[in-house]
Amino acid sequence: MxxxxxxxxxxxxxxxxxxxxQQEYLxxxxxxxxxxxxxxxxxxAHARLVAIDASVAEALPGVQFVMxxxxxxxxxxxxxxxxxxxxxxxxxxxxxxxxxxxxxxxETREIAEAAARLVRVEYEELPAAVTVAAALAADAPLVxxxxxxxxxxxxSTNVLREHRxxxxxxxxxxxDLVVEHDYSFPMVTHFAIEPHAVIAxxxxxxxxxxxxxxxxxxLQRILAQVLGLPLAKVRVHAPDPGGAFxxxxxxxxxxxxxFMARRAGRPVRLVLSLEETxxxxxxxxxxxxxxxxxxxxxxxxxxxxxxxxLIGAYADxxxxxxxxxxxxxxxxxxxxxxxxxxxxxxxxxxxxxxFRGFGNPQVNWAVESNLTDGALALGLDPLELRLRNLARxxxxxxxxxxxxxxxxxxxxxxAAELIDWFGPKPPGRGRGIAVGIKSGPTTGLSYATVRLLAxxxxxxxxxxxxxxxxxxxxxxxxxxxELGAPLDWITVVMGDTVxxxxxxxxxxxxxxxxxxxxxxxxxRDIQAxxxxxxxRLHGLDESSIVVDAGVVRLPDRELSILDxxxxxxxxxxxxxVGNGEAxxxxxxxxxxxxxxxxxxxxCTAVEAEVDRDTGDVTLTRYATVSDVGKAINPLQxxxxxxxxxIQGLGHTLMEHFIFDDGGRIRNLGAIDYRIPTSMDLPLEMxxxxxxxxxxxxxxxxxxMSEGAxxxxxxxxxxxxxxxxxxxxxxxxxxxxxxxxxLNEQSRVPEEVVR
Amino acid sequence: MTATxxxxxxxNGRLRSIEVAPHRTLLDVLRDDIRLTGAKECCLVGECGACxxxxxxRTVDSCxxxxxxxxxxxxxxxxxxxxxxxxxxxQQAFLDEGAVQCGFCIPGQVVSAxxxxxxxxxxxxxxxxxxxxxxxxxxxxxxxxxxAVIAAARNDAR
Numbered sequence: 001m002x003x004x005x006x007x008x009x010x011x012x013x014x015x016x017x018x019x020x021x022q023q024e025y026l027x028x029x030x031x032x033x034x035x036x037x038x039x040x041x042x043x044x045a046h047a048r049l050v051a052i053d054a055s056v057a058e059a060l061p062g063v064q065f066v067m068x069x070x071x072x073x074x075x076x077x078x079x080x081x082x083x084x085x086x087x088x089x090x091x092x093x094x095x096x097x098x099x100x101x102x103x104x105x106x107e108t109r110e111i112a113e114a115a116a117r118l119v120r121v122e123y124e125e126l127p128a129a130v131t132v133a134a135a136l137a138a139d140a141p142l143v144x145x146x147x148x149x150x151x152x153x154x155x156s157t158n159v160l161r162e163h164r165x166x167x168x169x170x171x172x173x174x175x176d177l178v179v180e181h182d183y184s185f186p187m188v189t190h191f192a193i194e195p196h197a198v199i200a201x202x203x204x205x206x207x208x209x210x211x212x213x214x215x216x217x218x219l220q221r222i223l224a225q226v227l228g229l230p231l232a233k234v235r236v237h238a239p240d241p242g243g244a245f246x247x248x249x250x251x252x253x254x255x256x257x258x259f260m261a262r263r264a265g266r267p268v269r270l271v272l273s274l275e276e277t278x279x280x281x282x283x284x285x286x287x288x289x290x291x292x293x294x295x296x297x298x299x300x301x302x303x304x305x306x307x308x309x310l311i312g313a314y315a316d317x318x319x320x321x322x323x324x325x326x327x328x329x330x331x332x333x334x335x336x337x338x339x340x341x342x343x344x345x346x347x348x349x350x351x352x353x354x355f356r357g358f359g360n361p362q363v364n365w366a367v368e369s370n371l372t373d374g375a376l377a378l379g380l381d382p383l384e385l386r387l388r389n390l391a392r393x394x395x396x397x398x399x400x401x402x403x404x405x406x407x408x409x410x411x412x413x414x415a416a417e418l419i420d421w422f423g424p425k426p427p428g429r430g431r432g433i434a435v436g437i438k439s440g441p442t443t444g445l446s447y448a449t450v451r452l453l454a455x456x457x458x459x460x461x462x463x464x465x466x467x468x469x470x471x472x473x474x475x476x477x478x479x480x481x482e483l484g485a486p487l488d489w490i491t492v493v494m495g496d497t498v499x500x501x502x503x504x505x506x507x508x509x510x511x512x513x514x515x516x517x518x519x520x521x522x523x524r525d526i527q528a529x530x531x532x533x534x535x536r537l538h539g540l541d542e543s544s545i546v547v548d549a550g551v552v553r554l555p556d557r558e559l560s561i562l563d564x565x566x567x568x569x570x571x572x573x574x575x576x577v578g579n580g581e582a583x584x585x586x587x588x589x590x591x592x593x594x595x596x597x598x599x600x601x602x603c604t605a606v607e608a609e610v611d612r613d614t615g616d617v618t619l620t621r622y623a624t625v626s627d628v629g630k631a632i633n634p635l636q637x638x639x640x641x642x643x644x645x646i647q648g649l650g651h652t653l654m655e656h657f658i659f660d661d662g663g664r665i666r667n668l669g670a671i672d673y674r675i676p677t678s679m680d681l682p683l684e685m686x687x688x689x690x691x692x693x694x695x696x697x698x699x700x701x702x703x704m705s706e707g708a709x710x711x712x713x714x715x716x717x718x719x720x721x722x723x724x725x726x727x728x729x730x731x732x733x734x735x736x737x738x739x740x741x742l743n744e745q746s747r748v749p750e751e752v753v754r
Numbered sequence: 755m756t757a758t759x760x761x762x763x764x765x766n767g768r769l770r771s772i773e774v775a776p777h778r779t780l781l782d783v784l785r786d787d788i789r790l791t792g793a794k795e796c797c798l799v800g801e802c803g804a805c806x807x808x809x810x811x812r813t814v815d816s817c818x819x820x821x822x823x824x825x826x827x828x829x830x831x832x833x834x835x836x837x838x839x840x841x842x843x844x845q846q847a848f849l850d851e852g853a854v855q856c857g858f859c860i861p862g863q864v865v866s867a868x869x870x871x872x873x874x875x876x877x878x879x880x881x882x883x884x885x886x887x888x889x890x891x892x893x894x895x896x897x898x899x900x901x902a903v904i905a906a907a908r909n910d911a912r
Contacts, residue, residue, distance in 0.1 A: 011849045018857030019845040019864055021792020021832030028791035193796050193804055193892050194858040242794070242858025243892050274797045468856030468893045635852040643855060643894030670801035670890075678883040678896040685897060 004549070005480035006699055009635030010487050013472040014240065025242045026197040026212040031267035034199065035064055037260055038112035039253070039276065040102040040119045045128035045663025046141065046348040047094045049121065052102055057118035062111035066119055067260050068102045077226040081218065081250045085148070086314040086351070088226065088255045094123070095143060095313035096350045097664045098279025103256060105264050109271075128348035128663035129158060132287045132308045135347045143313050143346035160315060160344040163323040165591055167399045168302065168337025175293030175301035179374040183366035184730045185713075186656035187285035187310065190355055191675050194242025195277040200258040201267035206233030207258050212241040214249045214465045215505040220497045222251045223258055231497075238495035244467040245647070246354030247281035249507055250317055275668045282657065283355035284309040284318055284344075288366035293337075294374045298385040302337035303330040307363050311344045312351035319344045321352070324439060324592055325359015327398070331367055332408055332437040332601060333389040334397055348663045354507060356647060357709045360438045365731065368434040368714030372721070382718065383416050383433050390435070401439075402596045405702070406627040408435070408603075410690045415603040418623035418686050425607075429620060432718025433605040436710025440703045441508040442594030444584040447501035448518035450479060452526050454573040456562045457489040462519055463503030464494060464511040469705055470636040471511045475519045477632055478698055482523035484550015484561050501579075509600060509703030512632060514582045516698045522580030529576050530561060533568035598695050601627040602707035604645070606682075608719035610726075615739025617653060617720055619682035626687075629695025629702035640705040641687040648712030649682075650675050653732050761825035765790065766834025774821045781805045781816040784831060792832035792861040796890075803889030806862035807831045813869045815888075832861030835868055843909040844868055847902040855893035863889045867903045876907050 017023040054066035069076055069091040076091045078084045090101045102119050106112035129135040129143065135158040146155040154160070199210040206229055213219045216238040223234045241248050253270055261268040272280065286309045293301035307326050311318035326342035342363075375385040390412065391397035391404040416422075416433060425431065449461040458479050464471045472492040480487050493500055503515060527547035534552050535542040546553040552564045565576065587594045607621040624645045631637040654674050658666045667673045687708070693700030713731055721727050726741035758773040765788060772787050784790045784807070793816050794804035800815040807816045808830040835842050841849075844867055854860050863886065870877060870885040877885065882900045891899065 009852070012852075012854055014857070015849040015854055016841065018854045018860050019832075019841065019848045020836050021790070021861040021864075023857050024791070025794070025858060027795060028785075030789075191890075191892050192856070192858070193794070193802060193890060194856070195796060241856065243856040245892070271795075274802075470855070639852045639855055639893070639895060639898055642897055646894030646896065647892065669799060670797035671799055675890060675892065676894070676896075677887045677890060678900070679887045681883070681896055 005477040005487060006632050009633050010473065010477065012470055013476050013492060014466065024239060025194055026199070026210055026239050027271045029199060029210055029239065031199060031201055034267040034269050035105040035107065035264050036109040036112045037257060037268050037270040038104045038116040039100040040104065040116045040121065041098050041100055042094050042121060042123060043664065044125045045097045045130060046126040047123040048126055049090065049092060049094060049101060049123050051122040053120040054102065056120065057104060057115040060111060060115045060118060062107040063115045064105040064264055066102055066104050066115065067263065071263065072259060077255065079222050079226050079251060079255055080315055081317045082319050083315045088259060096348055098276065098350055100256065103260060105260055105268055130347055130349050130659045130663040132310050132345055135310070135345050143348060158346045160311065160346050161319050163326060163342045165327055165340040166338060170302045170304045170337045170339040173293060173302040173337040176296040177294045177374060177377055178291060179294065179370050179377060180291040181370055181373065181729055183288045183290065183369060185286040185362040185365055186651060186731050187282055188651045188655040189278045189282045189657065189673065190245045190247035192241070192243030192245060192247055195272045195274050196248065196252065196280055197271040198254050198257045199267055199269040200261035202261055202265060203235055206235065207262065208235040208237065209254055209258055210237040210239065211254050212248055213238050214241065214244050214467060214507060216465070216495060216497050217463060217502050218505060219251050219254055223254060226255045227258060236497040238465055240495065241465060241467040244465070245356045246358065246507065249354045249505065252280050274670060278665065278668050278673065279350050282350055282352050284311050284321060284352040284359065284362065286310065286362035288363055290366045290370040292370045292374050294378060296378060298375060298378060298380045298388050300333055300335050300389045303335050303367065305329050305340045305363060305367060307342040308345050309342065309359065309362065310347050310349070312347060312349045314351045316351040316353040318352045321354060321359035326363050327592055328360065328437050328439055329363040329367060332391050332397060332404065332435060334391055334395065356644060357438065357706050358508065360436065360710050361648070361651070361713065364436050364710050365713040368711055369717055369729065372432070372714065372718045383421055386433070386435055387412060400590070402599065405599055406601055406690070406694060407692060408601050408627060411601060411603045411625040411627050414688055414690070415605040415623045415625040418688065419605045419607050419621045421605060428723060429607055429609045430719045430722025430724065431605070431607050432715045432722055433603065434711035434714035434718065435603045436707060438600045438706055438710055439592070439596035440598040440600065441510040441514065441584060442592045442596060443586045444510055444514040444582065444597065445502070445504045446515040446518040446582045447503065448515060448522045448580045449501055450519065450522040450526060450578045452483060452565065452576040454565070454569055454575060456485055456565060458483060458485050460490060460492045460519060461500045462492060462494055462515050463500045464515045465506040466494060467506065469511070469640060470633060471515070473636065474512050474516060474632050478516060478519050479523055481549060482520065483526060509705050512701050513597060513695065513697030513703050514584070516701065517582035518580040520580065520698045521582065522578040525578030525580060526576050529578065530564050534564045537564065537567055598702040600703060600707035602710055604708070604711050604715040606715045606719040608716065608723050610720055610724050610738060612742055615735035615742060617733060617738060619716065620684065622682035622685045624687045624708045625690065626704055626707040627690040627702065628704040629697065630691050630693050630700040631689055632699065632701055637689055637704055638687050641708040642685060644705060644708035645685070645712055646676050646681065648709040649680065651731060652713040652716050654734060656732055759822050761822055763824055764828045766830060776820065776822050778821050779817055780807070780819040780821050780824050783821040784816060790831050790833050794858055794861060803866060804859050804862045806865045806889060808865060808869050813866050832865050835864065844871065844902065844906040847905040847909065851898045851902040851905055853895050853898035853902045855895055859889060859891045863891065863899055867899070871903065871907060875910060877903065
């Protein structure tokens, strides 16, 4: 091999299939004799369900049956990653626009769609709470039946949980300047280009489920629970998702389709439309109140943050998003006194879930914008204020958590440099800078198995989902590095719970670190076996042999792995199997259940200009710099950092769900809900990384891929403010909103003149 | 249920005679009848570009085209670009430049880019960005996709 596999950017594993249209995504899979399912939903957000009459629908030729709650176990099975609150089908009440109340199985998709329209649902529309204010009003309709949480002091409110993190004493800490503002972050949806899909099929005495899911093992557990099956009888096939971004972490309609397949006695497929996908996943909106105390020199005295996240009707993983996303809310700074109070507010909206950044972008937007505000009020450079307060390596900036694990100043200096922060500004342009931080996984468990076959080729089993981050490539690179096989001699197997060992989840940018370490340790297990083999073959002591990077070093010479493997395996051939494991144990007493495995740190610096006639924002220069420890695959790092930045421009500049008073989403679908296209990019985008080999993953890697989305909004808004003077504290910075802000600004002097 | 119409298409060079209901789209026929699943189903309103194919030299969103309208036509999908297992320079450039993350939009992107280069062998960045604006990529690989198109154009010029 010409260069080391790790640190290079080889062609993506699975790339050829993807550019030739051969890659099989979930909807491309067909099972013989399959039936087609369609969900029945109501055109309202909140309703009391009176009766369902499926007789007309079931009379339609080609319809097998209409599944209603009456056809499911009583009480209806409920499930969720945090609370068992989501029913397989709505029963008694429907709680959000798009919640399924019944579902059809038919011979074709067209028949299923036609039949779904013929299911008569008698219901009474009820008032819906779809904003934070409405959900917290004294007379708000309760989303969760208080009977479902009898011992909960919050049961008579729409607050699911309140998370409180404090240190120092905010109330007695004094400051030269207190900056206090309200910020809002919009409700946005993942819009993976692959709509969600599920196929379920009876599998002898068990069930097989195909899902475009990020966490096959977690789904297996949920299905086993609702169906009353042992884990070994639930086989989850998880083909590589066509984009996920957190939206495909947890079970949504898999339990329903599994029940339908069992009743149908044959495979049943449910491929959601994009509109139905919008109604299945979203990010929590948030209203954030920030009070920042600053000393005259820019030193942070205290941060007082109150964040209300608007989660949906069922918790999904949203309460964890609120708790974990708000926890590093004061940023990567030395903050002597802090109070963070974050509430998960239930509403009659579709359940919010994990979305790249996991609750951090919402608070980051507010706190970073407030810091810029404070810097300007004190007459300080916003960059200088950040550098003054930024935690240095080893500082316990969040008490009792992992100390700062990087030289974060490097990323900040570099980002500033990349947009020529101190250089003269072209006329009409403004600059903004912000930093973001996110806690990596707080617990984790990944197993990997690696098989070194008789010819030196390798099969890696790793239960990560390759949803675009390129995990297969990274694991193949690690195996190639350790065992010396060329990359095209390595197959990485994922996505089948019967074949692949357990992995806790593909989330929190963990896979390179946790699964990467598991693969590395499986390779090292093989190296140990090769060492024993070489010792036996050459009559040496094992301790005198080193296996490293595909080479077996004996005291007097070097052998290739094949030189040892072939004679070592002998005439029968066979293989050498290695097993690896990576764990991060829970820490009882820690507010999040465990400290951060690593931090993702990013600095984003932006130059912008604004069309004063239209309010249109053009980003003329955009720099994003992430501390990644070590880039095992620099190209994949860059793709993800730039992709995260562009995704962040979505919620910053254009994306938001619009609801009517009844809680119906008014902009369902790709025509009315816009995401960034190739025409919405900065004129120039530069992404760079900081590599100090200081992460806990293989070769010093840290997790990455979420960092670059964390502080996009605050950096862009600061640049817009610098360019125009317009201060906007509500996202997105749509042309309409920017134009309005500019207009209000220009009206002020006129009034003074009058 | 519905009367069908007999149509004949040449798809990726191969002649296909199909009985199709008049309301079925080209995308339906490609995916369900011919089982060529490279064209992807996403928005079904012609906004995302995941279903892009080439019909008689022009790119179309196959979700918006009725199959009967393509009777007698010539269709090229992502599966039909590589010949004898060899990637086109454009496809190879997508991999070399890192333009492929999840890959779900990529068949549509590759087809659009292929048609763009056929029409304009040496496009500028602006022409590429405008030409591919109808192909959404949520992974945000837009820069890498433009780089791939530019690299493929240079490769062809050589």
